[in-house]
Structure formats: structure tokens, C-alpha cells
Amino acid sequence: MSLIEITEVRKSFGPNEVLKGINLDIEPGEVIAIIGKSGSGKSTLLRCINGLESINSGSISVAGAQLLPDELHLKALRLKVGMIFQQFNxxxxxxxxxxxxxxxxxxxxxxxxxxxxxxxxxxxxxxxxxxxxxxxxxxxxxxxxxxxxxxxxxxxPIALLCDEITSALDPELVGEVLAVVRSLAAEGMTLLMVTHEMKFARDVCSRVVFMHHGKVHEIGRPEAVFANPQTPELKQFLGML
Amino acid sequence: MSYHFNFGWLLVYYPELLKGTWVTIQLILIGAVFGVSLGVFCAWVRALGPAWLKPIVSVYVELIRNTPFLIQLFFIFFGLPSLGLQMGETSAANLAMIINLGAYSCEIIRAGIEATPRGQFEAGASLAMTRFETFRYVVLLPALKRIWPALSSQIVIVMLGSSVVSQIAVEDLTFAANFIQSRSFRAFEAYFVSTFIYLTLAILLRLLLKFIGGRLFQRKAAR
Structure with missing residues (x-):
């Protein structure tokens, strides 16, 4: 059984469907980078995993704790996954x-x-x-x-969700935060991070998820995803077209 | 102008003034402590509380904020006994002030709560705190800090407004002033002195609230 199981997750804001059936299983100790254009649903996916956003359909579980919209289940889930925000909070x-x-x-x-x-x-x-x-x-x-x-x-926590945690920082301060994340990864912490730090994603992550229009468009090991993107959307995102 | 000022009566009537001042101080202390507590509770309901409680609190707040304080006081003291709810004049005055300040401070405190950045609630939630725990430990103190000057002013307003409780024979400072002028016929002097005492009380109350705010919001080490 995977540590985090995301199955057919759909999420809409009004008529706008942001997540269109996401499937993603994450093993213990994996470091996953989620990349993609703004509006592709990456932050929403992260926020759904610890219940900051409710999902319309599908299921999410973390180490057996099911995401259900009542306070008891949410608490059990949130004790297992921590979250770091762009604005520190x-x-x-x-x-x-x-x-x-x-x-x-x-x-x-x-x-x-x-x-x-x-x-x-x-x-x-x-x-x-x-x-x-x-x-x-x-x-x-x-x-x-x-x-x-x-x-x-x-x-x-047994996993950490990082939502663009270096995006609000001055460039010279990014390194010190990424160094901490890198050491966590080395210690075996399961990490799921939305990031724009492509170099970091390439160096540290075990898998990279490219999201596009609310779907997992491409997924794979960073060397494969970055060096050999399969879809024109990812090529364009990486600036290769 | 041939009026001769005469404050000689002060020597005779100062016990009444002192007693009235003390009653006014008690009224505002009780009114402020319980009124602000009620206000915090109602603000929580209106901003974050359960849906079924919201309309009840809304009706209460709007009813109080859109009717005169004197009528509220009369309703409690003269009206409620018809329903079998009898109380002494001091209890009626206390209740009226608590209810009045509760409604006004509710709206002030709610503004403070609603100005809380969303990220604070999300941080609390992501740390597995319940909504109420997040309110209690994360949101409340910074919210009160934001609106403390406005809340302080409202408390002073209620203190000054307490002068109308003399109308139901609570022997407060205004009651004492009325009593003295009716006995001595020294209206100017009696109201001059009571005005001065109210002014002093208001300034002292503001200083007290500033002091409390300073203690409440002071930065202290986590230990």
C-alpha cells in the first residue's frame, strides 16, 4: 500500500473544474515535485490532500487515514501530513x-x-x-x-506538503530554505512539493509530476521528464519549443 | 451677570457624590467585563460560529444597535416584570449595559476577526487544530489588538451613557447630581462638578484600557 493514495480526485470551483480526475500514489520516502503553469491545479491538489479544500469526488488517503469532511477525520489526517505555505503564515x-x-x-x-x-x-x-x-x-x-x-x-508528520515555499522569498534567501528541504529528503521524509525550482526538482526529487489543465499530464523520474519530455505541452513549459 | 457661584454645598453633599461615583465605577466595571465577553462570543458566532446560531445573534445585535439605550433600560426594568422577570434597579442597569455593550462590541470585534489573513486559519488547520482552537489560540489575540482603540472608545461611550440609569433610580453619579441640585438649587455647580467627575472617570478609564491593552498584547518570551 502506498503512503499517499490519490484516486480519481475531482475538484470544481463553481463551474470551473480545476482537478479533472487525478491519480497519484506516493511511496514512503519519495520526494515528488509538482510542476506546471499557474492555473494547472497544482496548489489545489496539494490543498486537497490535507483538507484545506474539499474534493467533489474521488478519494485521498494518507497512511490509511481517509480524507473525510468531518473534524475528527480531518484531524487524524492532518496529524500525518504537515503543510508549509508560500506566505509562511x-x-x-x-x-x-x-x-x-x-x-x-x-x-x-x-x-x-x-x-x-x-x-x-x-x-x-x-x-x-x-x-x-x-x-x-x-x-x-x-x-x-x-x-x-x-x-x-x-x-x-509522516509527510510534508510544500506549496511554493520559496516563491515569496528574495533570491538570496531561497538557498537556505531549500537546504533544509534537501536535508529532510536525505533523512527519508516523504515530500510533496509544488515548486518552480527546476534545478532543485532535478537534483532532489524522485519523481516529477507535470500538471496541465487539471490533469497529471506527464510523470516520471526527473532525468527523464526534464531531458526527454514526451508531450508538446511539457516541452513548451520547459522552454524547449 | 449677577449669579454668585457657591460651592459651599460640597461640604454637605460630598458623600452623595462619592457614593454616586462609586456606583458609576461599579456599573462600568461589570458592564465592560461581561459586555466585552458577550461581545467576543457573539463576534465568534457571527464570524465563524455554527449556522443555526448566527440568525439569533444577528437579531440581538441589530435590535440593540437600532434602539435607544434608555428604552432598552426601561424595557428591562419596567417591561420584563410583566413577564414575571423582576429584578432590582442595579441588576437591571447592569443587565442593560452588558446587553448594550455586548452588541456594539460584537461588531467591533467581528471586524477584527474578519481582518485576519486567511493563511492564519489555514496554518491552524494544517497543524490539526480545530476551528475553535485556531480561533482561541491564533486568531483572537491579534484580532483584539487590531480593534483595541475602537473597543476602548465604545467602553467609554457606554460608561458615559450609564448616566441614564438614574432614570430607574439607580443612585449613580447623575442621580447624585440631580439630588444635590434639587436640594441646594445650585444647578450650575452640581452639574459642573459631576461633569468634571465624569471627565476624570473617562480619562482614567481610557488610561486603564490602554494599560490593559499593553499588558494583553505585550511581547513576551514563549516560556
Whole structure:
């Protein structure tokens, strides 16, 4: 059984069908890059996987937890998949440490000293041990995004969804975030990332998914997808036409 | 002008003024604490709460915001006993102020909640927090911070508006002023002094609210 099973998923916003029957199975430890033009449905697919968007038909399961629209099932699913956002979405009234502690304390009822120890450990893992007491607006974009990664990791997810996590960053800050993602991949974390970093996708990912008009248009190992695209749409997207 | 100002009566009637001031302070403290609590609850309902509760809260809020406070007070004190709901004048005044501030602060706080970026709710959800947990731990404090000046003003308005409770014989500051002027016939002086006390109370209340806001929203280490 695959870790994440996406079967015939359809999603519409009003009359506009954004996902037109997506099938994708992801094995533990895989790093998947989802690429495609804006409007092709890549972010929507990611948001469907942890229930930020409801699906119209089809099914999604993560390690046996089925995506169902009630709070109990959503919670079980979201405990298994973490999500990192383009705009970081740190909680502005809490320090970096407080951001990482909060959901552990609220959701998992982890005792404060233990939650704090985990928070320090996770911030250390993303290279921000010294920023425990800093507020989000005192951090650079790259640091904020790394805190967001630490916050997601503190919940001990078995997979991470990354929604264009470097798109809002200044170019010189992209590297530090990608370095963290690279180390997670090396440690065997299952990653599903929507990205425009083609070089990163080529170097780190085990498979690349090219989405086009709400469908998985092409899928394969990065060397095959990038070097030898089969469809004119992918060729055009990669600038080869 | 041949009017001779005379504040000599203050020596006789200052206990009434002190008592009235204390009653007014109690009215606004009770009204503010419970009124704002009610406002937070109603704001949660209107912005994020269950669909079946929304119309009930909407009717309450619009009813209170579109009728005079004095009528609300009279309705509670004189009207409700007809339904068997009898209460003392102080309880009626407290209830009227809580209900009034609850409705106005609901709309102010709701504005603060609705100005929350969508990403905050999504971050809370993606960390497996329930909608209510996200509201309680992520949304509420920054929302209150956003609207704290407006909320403070509304509390001061309700404090000043509390002067009408003297109409149902609550012995507040206005009641004391009326009493003194009817005894001493020193209308100018009596209302001058009570005006000054209201002004002082309002300024002190604003300072208190600013202090509370500072404590509530101050940055502190996570430990």
C-alpha cells in the first residue's frame, strides 16, 4: 500500500473544474515535485490532500487515514501530513519558539517542558536555535519559512506538503530554505512539493509530476521528464519549443 | 451677570457624590467585563460560529444597535416584570449595559476577526487544530489588538451613557447630581462638578484600557 493514495480526485470551483480526475500514489520516502503553469491545479491538489479544500469526488488517503469532511477525520489526517505555505503564515503574536510549541500543546496536549524541548530541537534542525525568542517580524523571510518548517516538523508528520515555499522569498534567501528541504529528503521524509525550482526538482526529487489543465499530464523520474519530455505541452513549459 | 457661584454645598453633599461615583465605577466595571465577553462570543458566532446560531445573534445585535439605550433600560426594568422577570434597579442597569455593550462590541470585534489573513486559519488547520482552537489560540489575540482603540472608545461611550440609569433610580453619579441640585438649587455647580467627575472617570478609564491593552498584547518570551 502506498503512503499517499490519490484516486480519481475531482475538484470544481463553481463551474470551473480545476482537478479533472487525478491519480497519484506516493511511496514512503519519495520526494515528488509538482510542476506546471499557474492555473494547472497544482496548489489545489496539494490543498486537497490535507483538507484545506474539499474534493467533489474521488478519494485521498494518507497512511490509511481517509480524507473525510468531518473534524475528527480531518484531524487524524492532518496529524500525518504537515503543510508549509508560500506566505509562511507564522502566528505574529508568538515567538518562533511559541509558534513551534503551540500546536503541540493545544492538539497533542504535550506537557510544556517537553513541547519546549521539541521546539528547541526542531528550531536547531532548521538552523535557528538562536532565534527561539524572536518574533516573526524580527526574522527574514527565509528564517520565517524555516520556523514554519520547524513548526510543521514538531507535529511529527509522516509527510510534508510544500506549496511554493520559496516563491515569496528574495533570491538570496531561497538557498537556505531549500537546504533544509534537501536535508529532510536525505533523512527519508516523504515530500510533496509544488515548486518552480527546476534545478532543485532535478537534483532532489524522485519523481516529477507535470500538471496541465487539471490533469497529471506527464510523470516520471526527473532525468527523464526534464531531458526527454514526451508531450508538446511539457516541452513548451520547459522552454524547449 | 449677577449669579454668585457657591460651592459651599460640597461640604454637605460630598458623600452623595462619592457614593454616586462609586456606583458609576461599579456599573462600568461589570458592564465592560461581561459586555466585552458577550461581545467576543457573539463576534465568534457571527464570524465563524455554527449556522443555526448566527440568525439569533444577528437579531440581538441589530435590535440593540437600532434602539435607544434608555428604552432598552426601561424595557428591562419596567417591561420584563410583566413577564414575571423582576429584578432590582442595579441588576437591571447592569443587565442593560452588558446587553448594550455586548452588541456594539460584537461588531467591533467581528471586524477584527474578519481582518485576519486567511493563511492564519489555514496554518491552524494544517497543524490539526480545530476551528475553535485556531480561533482561541491564533486568531483572537491579534484580532483584539487590531480593534483595541475602537473597543476602548465604545467602553467609554457606554460608561458615559450609564448616566441614564438614574432614570430607574439607580443612585449613580447623575442621580447624585440631580439630588444635590434639587436640594441646594445650585444647578450650575452640581452639574459642573459631576461633569468634571465624569471627565476624570473617562480619562482614567481610557488610561486603564490602554494599560490593559499593553499588558494583553505585550511581547513576551514563549516560556
Amino acid at each position: 507564522l502566528f505574529p503574536h508568538l515567538t518562533a519558539g511559541g509558534n513551534v510549541i503551540l500546536s503541540q500543546a493545544v492538539v497533542k496536549k504535550t506537557p510544556k517542558p517537553e513541547a519546549e524541548a521539541i521546539a528547541r530541537q526542531m528550531l536547531d534542525r532548521v538552523g535557528l536555535a538562536a532565534k527561539f525568542d524572536a518574533y516573526p517580524d524580527e526574522l527574514s523571510g527565509g528564517q520565517q519559512q524555516r520556523v514554519a518548517i520547524a513548526r510543521a516538523l514538531a507535529m511529527r
